[in-house]
Amino acid sequence: MSQAALSAFPEPAPAPAVETVGLSCWYVPGRPVLRDIDLAVAPGSICMILGPSGSGKSTLLKVIKGLLPLNAGTLSLFGQPVAGRTHARSRRALERSVAWIPQHLGLVRSLTVLDNVLSGTLARVGTLASLVGAFPHTLRDEALATLDSLGIRAKADEKVFSLSGGERQRVAIARALMQHPTLVLADEFVSQLDPLTTREMLDIVQGIARTGVAFLITSHEVELVAEYGDRVVFIRDGRKIHEGAANAFTFASVMTLMGR
Numbered sequence: 001m002s003q004a005a006l007s008a009f010p011e012p013a014p015a016p017a018v019e020t021v022g023l024s025c026w027y028v029p030g031r032p033v034l035r036d037i038d039l040a041v042a043p044g045s046i047c048m049i050l051g052p053s054g055s056g057k058s059t060l061l062k063v064i065k066g067l068l069p070l071n072a073g074t075l076s077l078f079g080q081p082v083a084g085r086t087h088a089r090s091r092r093a094l095e096r097s098v099a100w101i102p103q104h105l106g107l108v109r110s111l112t113v114l115d116n117v118l119s120g121t122l123a124r125v126g127t128l129a130s131l132v133g134a135f136p137h138t139l140r141d142e143a144l145a146t147l148d149s150l151g152i153r154a155k156a157d158e159k160v161f162s163l164s165g166g167e168r169q170r171v172a173i174a175r176a177l178m179q180h181p182t183l184v185l186a187d188e189f190v191s192q193l194d195p196l197t198t199r200e201m202l203d204i205v206q207g208i209a210r211t212g213v214a215f216l217i218t219s220h221e222v223e224l225v226a227e228y229g230d231r232v233v234f235i236r237d238g239r240k241i242h243e244g245a246a247n248a249f250t251f252a253s254v255m256t257l258m259g260r
Contacts, residue, residue: 016042017041017042017043017078017214018041018064018214019079020037020039020040020073022036022037022038022072023036023070023072024037024072025063032238034059037060037073039233041183041231042214043214044213046209046214046231046246047214047217047229047231047233048218048219048232048233049061050219050235051234051236055235056235056237057218058187061100061185061186061218063075064185065098067100070082096180098185099175099179099181099183101173101176101186103188103189107160109160110159112159113152113163113171114156114157117147120175120178121178143156144156146177146178147174150173152171165197166193169197170204173201184213186216186218189217190202190219198224202228205228225249226247226249226250230246231243232246241257242257
């Protein structure tokens with residue numbers, strides 16, 4: 001078949017960065033925290049997860065990351081089913097491809113910015129190397145370049161406890177990027193920032209997403225969903241009750257979904 005004939009066939013659409021079908025999770029049998037969640041997040045997109053406190057938003061991210069069990073349903077990452085979640089090989093694969101930014105960032109406040117960022121390379125160098133500080137010079141150079149791209153290279157040798165909230169957010173993002181992730185899970189990581197710094201952080205997220213990295217972000221910042229998100233998912237009582245384009249989502253949408 002000629003090249004011209006081959007070009008007439010469209011290229012297959014890329015697999016979702018993360019896809020769940022009927023995902024359910026419970027701590028106590030018979031009392032699910034998440035129920036039958038269907039979700040598909042495209043590569044390079046930003047999906048905002050909204051919902052009231054206790055709705056299961058954080059639990060969803062933890063199941064995708066492998067921090068909580070997938071009790072029912074299926075989970076795929078970039079078209080590859082994730083099975084045997086307790087197997088060490090599966091955990092290592094998740095660590096390499098999925099970066100996790102918890103709500104309180106998970107930084108070690110007594111360590112320097114550079115050391116915190118280098119901890120994002122553990123899947124590559126191993127825990128022992130990190131404990132003795134045996135990071136290759138190439139990784140240190142990469143970490144410094146990443147900090148430079150986020151505007152805080154000058155803070156590399158400072159302890160995290162001395163940083164502002166926005167600077168800590170940048171450190172958490174830099175640590176995540178050192179994993180070379182294809183998917184970033186961020187659990188309300190801008191919830192404690194002022195409005196200006198929040199927008200600065202989400203501008204950074206948008207720039208990273210343009211490189212092909214997908215983001216799944218839980219948030220209460222309804223006013224920013226339409227501006228920074230591509231898709232929005234609303235969860236209530238452990239169930240997905242809405243999914244749609246973020247640019248059409250408003251406060252009125254929230255009130256309707258909350259039944260008010």
